[in-house]
């Protein structure tokens with residue numbers, strides 16, 4: 001009988017390290033001679049993470065929304081198409097950091113009714129520094145979303161441990177155990193974990209497979225804190241009325257800026273340093289007028305990083321800013337004021 005294609009879901013809050021883990025997993029699968037395929041979901045209108053994935057890897061993109069609301073139907077279609085067209089040995093789904101993984105898990109389960117898929121693991125990557133800071137306050141929507149993402153996981157990676165001290169690490173391990181008593185926890189920097197243990201730890205996989213059965217699934221849903229009844233904050237109003245349930249990420253919004261010309265690198269870094277606290281993730285591709293080449297920039301929880309890049313395909317200079325209730329118009333004006341005339 002035809003083998004089911006194993007599926008891995010990567011979850012974790014914005015900027016926690018999902019793409020970093022994705023790259024490691026892809027390298028590990030390919031080293032074993034396997035053909036992985038990827039489904040990437042971004043809140044912004046462009047897939048910048050796709051620039052970090054080898055162009056040889058078949059990739060389906062779900063852009064401009066979150067899998068778990070307006071484009072959940074698309075997830076099923078994309079999965080089915082990937083299996084039929086590419087016949088991959090394994091599929092990795094990278095969710096937006098704002099997604100509730102329970103909805104993606106349901107999406108994969110639905111698809112597995114008509115395409116042979118086997119949900120193997122739901123891996124949640126946790127930004128140690130970000131969670132520790134929110135833990136001090138013990139409230140807020142982002143804190144609750146992180147909690148849901150951690151609860152649903154079959155494997156947990158406590159990433160960015162370079163940004164916290166030993167005391168915080170102990171506290172975080174305790175917290176993860178409290179929220180999810182079953183998933184093995186691996187501490188990591190740059191998601192550098194032993195992938196053999198991670199990908200072939202069968203116990204957690206079994207639990208997830210069982211979760212595809214309705215009763216276990218119901219139980220799983222309950223333990224994920226996926227409470228129904230509150231109004232949905234999805235942008236799509238039809239969707240909103242169709243399934244009136246609670247999405248804890250409804251507070252998250254994205255602004256995509258297409259640059260009309262190069263910007264000054266010093267001024268741009270200053271803008272990143274001065275971003276409001278409510279903008280917790282940004283990324284983009286830029287041309288600077290004071291240094292040659294193009295750069296992929298990353299900003300995650302107040303840390304920024306620039307990498308020289310030769311974009312695959314035609315990519316305009318663009319930046320995506322993700323956060324809570326920030327002023328998009330103010331952001332647009334600030335970014336536009338940095339633009340200079342294109343260099344000929």
Ligand SMILES: Nc1nc2c(ncn2[C@@H]2O[C@H](COP(=O)(O)OP(=O)(O)OP(=O)(O)O)[C@@H](O)[C@H]2O)c(=O)[nH]1
Nearest residue numbers: 014015016017018019020097160189190298300305
């Ligand atoms: N200091 C530190 N930075 C890290 C670590 N792991 C990843 N990063 C950096 O954090 C930034 C975000 O990492 P990504 O892997 O893109 O995070 P992500 O979860 O895919 O982000 P979204 O897709 O936007 O949700 C990048 O600049 C990474 O280089 C780590 O362990 N420590």
